[in-house]
Amino acid sequence: xxxxxxxxxxxxxxxxxxxxxxxxxxxxxxxxxxxxxxxxxxxxxxxxxxxxxxxxxxxxxxxxxxxxxxxxxxxxxxxxxxxxxxxxxxxxxxxxxxxxxxxxxxxxxxxxxxx
Amino acid sequence: xxxxxxxxxxxxxxxxxxxxxxxxxxxxxxxxxxxxxxxxxxxxxxxxxxxxxxxxxxxxxxxxxxxxxxxxxxxxxxxxxxxxxxxxxxxxxxxxxxxxxxxxxxxxxxxxxx
Numbered sequence: 734x735x736x737x738x739x740x741x742x743x744x745x746x747x748x749x750x751x752x753x754x755x756x757x758x759x760x761x762x763x764x765x766x767x768x769x770x771x772x773x774x775x776x777x778x779x780x781x782x783x784x785x786x787x788x789x790x791x792x793x794x795x796x797x798x799x800x801x802x803x804x805x806x807x808x809x810x811x812x813x814x815x816x817x818x819x820x821x822x823x824x825x826x827x828x829x830x831x832x833x834x835x836x837x838x839x840x841x842x843x844x845x846x847x848x
Numbered sequence: 849x850x851x852x853x854x855x856x857x858x859x860x861x862x863x864x865x866x867x868x869x870x871x872x873x874x875x876x877x878x879x880x881x882x883x884x885x886x887x888x889x890x891x892x893x894x895x896x897x898x899x900x901x902x903x904x905x906x907x908x909x910x911x912x913x914x915x916x917x918x919x920x921x922x923x924x925x926x927x928x929x930x931x932x933x934x935x936x937x938x939x940x941x942x943x944x945x946x947x948x949x950x951x952x953x954x955x956x957x958x959x960x961x962x
Contacts, residue, residue, distance in 0.1 A: 737891065775852070776937070776952040789949065823892075833880040833941040836894030837950065 736760045739824050739840035746814065747848055754809040754843045756824030764830035765807040766837070767799060768823040776823065782807060783830035814847045821845070850874055852940045854953035861928050861960055868924045869956040871938030875919030879943040882950060883912055883923055887934045895923075895936075928960040 737758045746752050756765065767779040781789035782801040796818075798810040807824055824840040827833075853872040861867050873881065880899045886892040896905040901916040909926045925932055935957045939950035 773954070775954045776939075776950075778949045781949070791949075833882070833950070834897060834899060836882055836884075836897050839884075839891040839893075841889070841891045 737824060737826055737838050737840040739843055741843060742841065743844045745846045745848060746811065748814060748816070751810070751812040753811065754822055754824075754845075756807040756809075756840055757805060758826040758838065759805055760826060760838060762826035762828055762838070763804060764827045765801060766825040766827075767807070767809050768825060770821040770823060770842075780809075781830060788830060811845075816847050819845055819847045850940070850942065850951050852938060852951050852953040854938060854956050856956060857954065858957040859959070861958070863929060863960055863962050865928050865960075866924065866926045867928055867958065868922050869936060869958075871921045871923070871940075871953055873919050873921075873938075873940040874942060875917060877943045878916040879941040881914060881921050881941070882939040883921070884937040884939065885934050886937055886955070892937060925958075928958070930960045930962050933958055933960050
């Protein structure tokens, strides 16, 4: 138990569906992140939020839309995805954006399959 | 493009064997290196955060060393146990490129057989 919770754990969606991934942390962290892991590839950063403001959009297509309503919650809204978007999506948090003297805490991920 | 390389990609050892793997990263503008342990169906969990050249860290049977001048870190596991089976990830942060993000390697997948 790392203190970062993601739901759902598994999601199958059609290309015309709209769905959302949810992440929650109660560690008092100020920075939250979405990562994507595709098969045989390293974790890729998608978005960074610091104090509820988006500070990084790592060239992610607009069919992925993040939302950070407060410092404890982070969402990833999905619409009109493609089969190649099937991957493991991980949420993480850290004390502060830009300070890496302490570790990041990760959720267990959402395994997304686009059919 | 920053590359973080980990080797080997996978490793199979017998219980009781000691093992080590390597993380290679850019040697300039070093800020920090993290090691994470990722068991199947669980969250990646931090093992070590290393910031100084020559750092050596230890947690139980697992230890790590850091050489920022030549751009590598070693992770050692002494007397491997089946519960050590996991993917071990390293992540590099460079001061001028990306102080806002971890750049991950693809990991070393370790399997320890009883």
